[in-house]
Amino acid sequence: MPRRIAVFTKNRVNPGYQGARIGADRTAARLGVVTSHYVPVRPDDVDEQIALIERAIGTRPDAVLFTPVHETAVNDAIVKFDAAHIPLVNIVARTTAGRRVCFVGSDDEALGLDLARYLFGAMSERGDVVIVEGAAASPTSRARLAGFQQALAQNPGISVRMSLRGDYRRDIARQAWLEAADRLDGVDAVLCANDHMALGVLDAMAERGIERLPLIAGVNATPDAIGAIGSGRMLASANFDAMAMGAIGMEAAIRHLDGERVPSEIILPVQIVDRRNCADWSRPFEERLCPAWDAVIARR
Secondary structure, three states: OOOEEEEEOOOOOOHHHHHHHHHHHHHHHHOOOEEEEEOOOOOOOHHHHHHHHHHHHHHOOOEEEEOOOOOOOOHHHHHHHHHOOOOEEEEOOOOOOOOOOEEEEOOHHHHHHHHHHHHHHHOOOOEEEEEEEOOOOOHHHHHHHHHHHHHHHHOOOEEEEEEEEOOOOHHHHHHHHHHHHHHOOOOOEEEEOOHHHHHHHHHHHHHOOOOOOOEEEEEOOOHHHHHHHHOOOOOEEEOOOHHHHHHHHHHHHHHHHOOOOOOOEEEOOOOEEOOOOHHHHOOOHHHOOOOOHHHHHHOO
């Protein structure tokens, strides 16, 4: 019987999580493991993820690859994996309860700082910026915002016109921009905590008939964002690579099951993607290179 690994992601609307699922499945297929995906129908729904945890435990998977929908609200359910002796590998956003074999992610604060510095440099370190934040309960959003704020402290010529909540969702970011649009005319740049929200801002601007676009930066290097960068509608994205996290997290789980010792934490490197190098990221998730385990571990 092949091993079975349950994969938990937050939603089906954010392309980053689509990438995480694809990365996990690609590694699982290569190593002869069967995956089952547990994704809330209602995006980021706490009660639904709790119910999905109960369902998965009932199937007795060999291991779990897990992203929490909320930093703390699913903690009582997460510890049930421990009680059932099901090892858990955590990806993308850190769990705050229970035991985990390994966490695979990136340094979100450093990512936010690097992205903001890049954007402010493109603005010649002067002008008005709008910040579009992710979900309030998400540690990745808080860390990226902290990085943005560090960069702002280093660049006194940059003023924040407004901060909007986009909850990491394209539709919510679009609506937030439309509701505030009359106060945002002439803004020089938009700094978004993920690409999905950056694309929502572009949707809103298209609806408003805005032809002179501000500089827009996001996070994730998703295929749609790469297309927008290539066409000049977005300036840049930081490659917070959820597909790589899914792939490496799955391999960590399998190696753990094989009795191999794996690192307790694997932090993947991040780079800025702009028009100079976006061709390297233009492939869909299914065709992008998966990182090699040995190369990733060697960089630690």
